[in-house]
Amino acid sequence: GAVVSQHPSRVICKSGTSVKIECRSLDFQATTMFWYRQFPKQSLMLMATSNEGSKATYEQGVEKDKFLINHASLTLSTLTVTSAHPEDSSFYICSARELGDQETQYFGPGTRLLVL
Amino acid sequence: KQEVTQIPAALSVPEGENLVLNCSFTDSAIYNLQWFRQDPGKGLTSLLLIQSSQREQTSGRLNASLDKSSGRSTLYIAASQPGDSATYLCAVKNQAGTALIFGKGTTLSVSS
Numbered sequence: 001g002a003v004v005s006q007h008p009s010r011v012i013c014k015s016g017t018s019v020k021i022e023c024r025s026l027d028f029q030a031t032t033m034f035w036y037r038q039f040p041k042q043s044l045m046l047m048a049t050s051n052e053g054s055k056a057t058y059e060q061g062v063e064k065d066k067f068l069i070n071h072a073s074l075t076l077s078t079l080t081v082t083s084a085h086p087e088d089s090s091f092y093i094c095s096a097r098e099l100g101d102q103e104t105q106y107f108g109p110g111t112r113l114l115v116l
Numbered sequence: 117k118q119e120v121t122q123i124p125a126a127l128s129v130p131e132g133e134n135l136v137l138n139c140s141f142t143d144s145a146i147y148n149l150q151w152f153r154q155d156p157g158k159g160l161t162s163l164l165l166i167q168s169s170q171r172e173q174t175s176g177r178l179n180a181s182l183d184k185s186s187g188r189s190t191l192y193i194a195a196s197q198p199g200d201s202a203t204y205l206c207a208v209k210n211q212a213g214t215a216l217i218f219g220k221g222t223t224l225s226v227s228s
Binding site for chain 2: 095110
Protein backbone atom coordinates (compact mmCIF):
# COMPACT_ATOMS: atom_id res chain seq x y z
CA GLY A 1 0.00 0.00 0.00
CA ALA A 2 0.90 3.62 -0.39
CA VAL A 3 3.08 4.99 2.37
CA VAL A 4 3.53 8.56 3.51
CA SER A 5 6.34 9.48 5.87
CA GLN A 6 6.91 12.58 7.94
CA HIS A 7 10.11 13.89 9.41
CA PRO A 8 10.75 14.65 12.15
CA SER A 9 8.25 12.70 14.22
CA ARG A 10 8.80 14.98 17.17
CA VAL A 11 10.49 18.36 17.54
CA ILE A 12 11.05 20.75 20.40
CA CYS A 13 12.16 24.27 19.62
CA LYS A 14 12.53 27.64 21.26
CA SER A 15 10.05 30.41 20.71
CA GLY A 16 10.99 32.56 17.72
CA THR A 17 12.76 29.87 15.76
CA SER A 18 11.55 28.25 12.54
CA VAL A 19 10.80 24.57 12.12
CA LYS A 20 10.54 22.61 8.89
CA ILE A 21 8.44 19.46 8.61
CA GLU A 22 8.82 17.15 5.65
CA CYS A 23 6.11 14.99 4.13
CA ARG A 24 7.14 12.34 1.61
CA SER A 25 5.19 9.89 -0.50
CA LEU A 26 7.46 6.85 -0.57
CA ASP A 27 6.09 4.71 -3.35
CA PHE A 28 3.79 6.92 -5.37
CA GLN A 29 3.61 10.32 -6.95
CA ALA A 30 1.53 12.79 -4.99
CA THR A 31 0.16 15.61 -7.07
CA THR A 32 -1.70 16.99 -4.09
CA MET A 33 -0.75 17.08 -0.44
CA PHE A 34 -2.87 18.30 2.43
CA TRP A 35 -1.62 19.68 5.73
CA TYR A 36 -3.69 19.32 8.89
CA ARG A 37 -3.20 20.50 12.45
CA GLN A 38 -4.63 18.77 15.48
CA PHE A 39 -4.77 20.31 18.95
CA PRO A 40 -5.24 18.04 21.99
CA LYS A 41 -8.66 16.42 22.05
CA GLN A 42 -9.63 18.29 18.92
CA SER A 43 -10.22 17.22 15.37
CA LEU A 44 -7.89 17.49 12.45
CA MET A 45 -8.23 20.94 10.95
CA LEU A 46 -7.23 21.44 7.35
CA MET A 47 -4.59 24.13 7.06
CA ALA A 48 -3.76 24.12 3.39
CA THR A 49 -3.80 22.20 0.15
CA SER A 50 -0.66 22.11 -1.96
CA ASN A 51 -0.37 21.05 -5.54
CA GLU A 52 2.98 20.19 -7.03
CA GLY A 53 4.57 23.14 -8.72
CA SER A 54 2.03 25.73 -7.64
CA LYS A 55 1.25 27.87 -4.63
CA ALA A 56 -0.61 26.34 -1.75
CA THR A 57 -4.22 27.19 -1.04
CA TYR A 58 -4.71 28.12 2.61
CA GLU A 59 -7.87 27.71 4.64
CA GLN A 60 -9.49 30.73 6.16
CA GLY A 61 -7.69 31.85 9.30
CA VAL A 62 -4.38 30.18 8.47
CA GLU A 63 -1.54 32.67 8.00
CA LYS A 64 0.30 31.83 4.81
CA ASP A 65 3.31 33.90 5.81
CA LYS A 66 3.63 31.97 9.03
CA PHE A 67 3.05 28.51 7.65
CA LEU A 68 5.13 28.27 4.50
CA ILE A 69 4.34 25.33 2.28
CA ASN A 70 6.53 24.13 -0.55
CA HIS A 71 5.59 21.28 -2.88
CA ALA A 72 8.51 21.28 -5.25
CA SER A 73 8.36 17.65 -6.33
CA LEU A 74 5.82 14.88 -6.75
CA THR A 75 7.09 13.13 -3.64
CA LEU A 76 7.90 15.91 -1.21
CA SER A 77 6.05 18.73 0.48
CA THR A 78 7.41 20.80 3.34
CA LEU A 79 5.68 22.89 5.98
CA THR A 80 7.79 25.53 7.68
CA VAL A 81 6.47 27.10 10.84
CA THR A 82 8.19 30.48 10.94
CA SER A 83 8.89 32.33 14.17
CA ALA A 84 7.15 29.62 16.15
CA HIS A 85 5.34 30.48 19.36
CA PRO A 86 3.98 28.24 22.13
CA GLU A 87 0.48 28.45 20.66
CA ASP A 88 1.81 26.76 17.51
CA SER A 89 2.50 23.64 19.55
CA SER A 90 0.36 20.98 17.96
CA PHE A 91 0.28 17.71 16.06
CA TYR A 92 0.82 18.31 12.34
CA ILE A 93 -0.33 15.61 9.92
CA CYS A 94 0.11 15.54 6.18
CA SER A 95 -1.74 13.45 3.66
CA ALA A 96 -1.13 12.81 0.02
CA ARG A 97 -3.31 12.09 -2.96
CA GLU A 98 -1.87 9.97 -5.74
CA LEU A 99 -1.84 11.14 -9.32
CA GLY A 100 -5.11 10.07 -10.91
CA ASP A 101 -6.76 8.96 -7.66
CA GLN A 102 -9.60 11.28 -6.67
CA GLU A 103 -10.74 9.24 -3.71
CA THR A 104 -7.97 8.21 -1.42
CA GLN A 105 -5.85 10.28 0.94
CA TYR A 106 -2.88 8.53 2.49
CA PHE A 107 -1.89 9.95 5.85
CA GLY A 108 1.50 10.38 7.38
CA PRO A 109 2.22 9.43 11.00
CA GLY A 110 2.26 13.04 12.15
CA THR A 111 4.80 15.41 13.70
CA ARG A 112 4.51 16.56 17.28
CA LEU A 113 5.74 20.15 17.64
CA LEU A 114 6.41 21.65 21.04
CA VAL A 115 7.46 25.28 21.19
CA LEU A 116 8.95 26.38 24.49
CA LYS B 117 -19.47 25.15 4.86
CA GLN B 118 -19.45 21.45 5.68
CA GLU B 119 -19.40 20.61 9.36
CA VAL B 120 -19.00 17.13 10.81
CA THR B 121 -20.26 16.26 14.28
CA GLN B 122 -19.64 13.09 16.24
CA ILE B 123 -21.66 11.88 19.19
CA PRO B 124 -20.80 10.86 21.83
CA ALA B 125 -17.47 12.54 22.46
CA ALA B 126 -16.45 9.68 24.74
CA LEU B 127 -17.74 6.22 25.45
CA SER B 128 -16.78 3.55 27.98
CA VAL B 129 -18.05 0.00 27.65
CA PRO B 130 -17.18 -3.41 29.07
CA GLU B 131 -15.57 -5.95 26.80
CA GLY B 132 -17.97 -7.87 24.61
CA GLU B 133 -20.55 -5.16 24.14
CA ASN B 134 -21.81 -4.08 20.74
CA LEU B 135 -21.71 -0.33 20.25
CA VAL B 136 -22.63 2.39 17.81
CA LEU B 137 -20.76 5.60 17.07
CA ASN B 138 -22.61 8.41 15.36
CA CYS B 139 -21.53 10.94 12.78
CA SER B 140 -23.57 13.71 11.18
CA PHE B 141 -22.71 16.20 8.47
CA THR B 142 -24.46 19.40 7.47
CA ASP B 143 -24.14 19.25 3.68
CA SER B 144 -25.53 16.01 2.31
CA ALA B 145 -23.91 16.46 -1.11
CA ILE B 146 -20.81 14.45 -0.26
CA TYR B 147 -18.51 12.43 -2.45
CA ASN B 148 -17.63 9.84 0.16
CA LEU B 149 -17.34 9.27 3.89
CA GLN B 150 -14.56 7.56 5.76
CA TRP B 151 -14.04 6.25 9.27
CA PHE B 152 -10.59 6.31 10.84
CA ARG B 153 -9.02 5.09 14.02
CA GLN B 154 -6.42 7.14 15.87
CA ASP B 155 -4.39 5.83 18.79
CA PRO B 156 -3.01 8.36 21.29
CA GLY B 157 -0.21 10.43 19.78
CA LYS B 158 -0.34 8.49 16.54
CA GLY B 159 -1.46 8.98 12.98
CA LEU B 160 -4.62 7.72 11.33
CA THR B 161 -5.65 4.23 10.32
CA SER B 162 -8.39 4.02 7.71
CA LEU B 163 -11.16 1.63 8.72
CA LEU B 164 -13.94 1.93 6.18
CA LEU B 165 -14.74 4.10 3.18
CA ILE B 166 -18.29 4.50 1.91
CA GLN B 167 -18.98 6.02 -1.47
CA SER B 168 -21.93 8.40 -1.74
CA SER B 169 -23.85 5.80 -3.73
CA GLN B 170 -23.36 3.09 -1.11
CA ARG B 171 -25.42 2.39 1.99
CA GLU B 172 -22.89 0.45 4.05
CA GLN B 173 -19.49 -1.17 4.21
CA THR B 174 -18.27 -4.01 6.40
CA SER B 175 -14.87 -5.11 7.56
CA GLY B 176 -14.63 -7.83 10.18
CA ARG B 177 -16.42 -6.65 13.33
CA LEU B 178 -16.96 -3.19 11.89
CA ASN B 179 -19.95 -2.04 9.91
CA ALA B 180 -20.45 1.50 8.68
CA SER B 181 -23.71 2.78 7.29
CA LEU B 182 -24.47 5.92 5.36
CA ASP B 183 -27.73 7.80 5.02
CA LYS B 184 -26.72 10.63 2.79
CA SER B 185 -30.12 12.28 2.59
CA SER B 186 -30.29 12.73 6.33
CA GLY B 187 -26.60 13.53 6.66
CA ARG B 188 -25.78 10.64 8.97
CA SER B 189 -23.41 7.75 9.30
CA THR B 190 -22.95 5.16 12.01
CA LEU B 191 -20.05 2.90 12.86
CA TYR B 192 -21.12 -0.33 14.48
CA ILE B 193 -18.53 -2.31 16.42
CA ALA B 194 -19.51 -5.83 17.35
CA ALA B 195 -18.17 -7.71 20.36
CA SER B 196 -15.87 -4.92 21.47
CA GLN B 197 -12.36 -5.74 22.75
CA PRO B 198 -9.87 -3.76 24.85
CA GLY B 199 -7.77 -3.41 21.71
CA ASP B 200 -10.56 -1.39 20.16
CA SER B 201 -9.84 1.42 22.62
CA ALA B 202 -8.92 4.47 20.53
CA THR B 203 -10.41 7.62 19.07
CA TYR B 204 -12.65 7.06 16.06
CA LEU B 205 -12.85 9.85 13.52
CA CYS B 206 -15.47 10.38 10.87
CA ALA B 207 -14.51 12.39 7.78
CA VAL B 208 -16.32 13.45 4.63
CA LYS B 209 -15.08 14.42 1.22
CA ASN B 210 -17.29 17.00 -0.49
CA GLN B 211 -15.93 16.56 -3.99
CA ALA B 212 -13.51 14.26 -5.73
CA GLY B 213 -9.96 15.28 -5.08
CA THR B 214 -10.70 17.68 -2.24
CA ALA B 215 -9.55 17.33 1.34
CA LEU B 216 -11.34 15.28 3.95
CA ILE B 217 -13.23 17.24 6.61
CA PHE B 218 -13.08 15.65 10.04
CA GLY B 219 -15.29 15.46 13.07
CA LYS B 220 -13.83 15.78 16.56
CA GLY B 221 -13.99 12.06 17.13
CA THR B 222 -15.36 9.66 19.69
CA THR B 223 -12.90 8.34 22.25
CA LEU B 224 -13.74 4.73 23.04
CA SER B 225 -12.53 2.86 26.08
CA VAL B 226 -13.23 -0.85 26.33
CA SER B 227 -12.52 -2.39 29.71
CA SER B 228 -11.64 -6.04 30.26
